[in-house]
Amino acid sequence: MxxxxxxxxxxxxxxxxxxxxxxxxxxxxxxxxxxxxxxxxxxxxxxxxxxxxxxxxxxxxxxxxxxxxxxxxxxxxxxxxxxxxxxxxxxxxxxxxxxxxxxxxxxxxxxxxxxxxxxxxxxxxxxxxxxxxxxxxxxxxxxxxxxxxxxxxxxxxxxxxxxxxSAYNSSGDRFARLIGQMSMRLEEKLTREELGRLVCLSANYMDRAFQQQFGRTPMQMLREMRLKRSKQLLEMSEETLEAIAASCGFTDASYLCKQFKKVYGVLPGEYRETVQSKQSENVYG
CATH class of the missing domain: 2.60.120.280 (Regulatory protein AraC)
Incomplete structure (x- = not known):
């Protein structure tokens, strides 16, 4: 389903x-x-x-x-x-x-x-x-x-x-539903082959067709989704880095930190501290 x-x-x-x-x-x-x-x-x-x-x-x-x-x-x-x-x-x-x-x-x-x-x-x-x-x-x-x-x-x-x-399936539905699956399963260890099976395509063909449409492979998009979700959790929750890493599909907090720094330029803890400081600040002092 x-x-x-x-x-x-x-x-x-x-x-x-x-x-x-x-x-x-x-x-x-x-x-x-x-x-x-x-x-x-x-x-x-x-x-x-x-x-x-x-x-x-x-x-x-x-x-x-x-x-x-x-x-x-x-x-x-x-x-x-x-x-x-x-x-x-x-x-x-x-x-x-x-x-x-x-x-x-x-x-x-x-x-x-x-x-x-x-x-x-x-x-x-x-x-x-x-x-x-x-x-x-x-x-x-x-x-x-x-x-x-x-x-x-x-x-x-x-x-x-x-x-x-299925009578209303159009050419855009196949990958839209794949994206939906990835978004709902961020915490799981999904492979290229498993994603390919979800859309009845070989992993290599899926990568080429997906990249042609979205400018990135499914696994690259999945990593973007995981990082974006981790960013939201850092902003909105008090969960530990270990818990956030697990819920976003990263192997551990260390790997989350490495990927987060690579994309956003700061470590997750630094980002959380900056955001929470701004959120708690009295604008009019």
Whole structure:
């Protein structure tokens, strides 16, 4: 099993949003066949109802629900009655520029807990998107897009975090799920061969394909994740270096110190002391 039904807590910022289009579309009837786009299509049904299908799997979507169509994956939408969709073509990225909706295997149809709020935020996004002379436009549209994303994830969580089926697997899913596995198993001694088995690839082929996509091998990325997690624990906890090393997959505190100094330029203890001193400082004295 790749992932538990509880959403993982390892997906972190910094967050970024790449919006490619934002629109409101009204129709009398809808017959869209086998369309695909290079980025996520997130389409909220404001009025009407739609049948959407991907890879032979069909869903009925009602007003107040959102459809999520993965990049590069053909989908169809049909409606014999009129409706209005609020939609955007977007990439939502978290740390290491990972695709958030690839890492979270969010179901293809989600009921929005508060449709009125969703529609209000979308209306602001659409207005800001269309005003290219707007001051701080990128900041405003990013803020609105992340608010919409949070509402989508809240709806998914409220439904019990159902995962999308294999019918919705796209070319980006294989490595996204591998990254998810690495993130949830930082404390384990994972080998190249074991990671390769997780994605049904030889270790050498996996390394080449992964590096082509992410600019580093899976083991290099795993080391980055472990060091980043150790950095967070030094900032937020009072755990010993031995405990932090164990929970982040380092053989011992000495090896953690060596790797940490190599990447961050200071020893873990020095970093913790500096951070905690700043955290406890009274800004206004």
């Amino acid at each position: 790749w992932m538990s039904t509880k959403p993982p807590d390892w997906v972190e910022g910094p967050w970024s949003v790449q919006l490619h289009s934002v629109n409101r579309s009204a129709y009398a009837k809808l017959h869209m066949e086998n369309r695909s786009f290079p980025n996520w299509i997130i389409s909220y049904v404001k009025t009407g109802h739609v049948l959407t299908s991907t890879g032979g799997e069909t869903h009925t979507v009602k007003a107040g629900e959102v459809m999520l169509h993965p990049p590069g994956l053909p989908f169809s939408e049909h409606a014999d009655v009129g409706g209005v969709h609020l939609w955007m073509q977007v990439s939502i990225l978290c740390s290491h520029q990972f695709d958030l909706l690839m890492l979270y295997r969010v179901s293809p149809v989600i009921a929005i807990p508060n449709p009125v709020r969703y529609e209000a935020v979308f209306a602001k996004l659409l207005a800001d998107w269309g005003n290219r002379a707007l001051s701080f436009r990128d900041l405003k549209i990013t803020t609105s897009a992340l608010q919409l994303t949070e509402m989508i994830l809240s709806g998914w969580e409220k439904a019990g975090n159902p995962e999308r089926s």
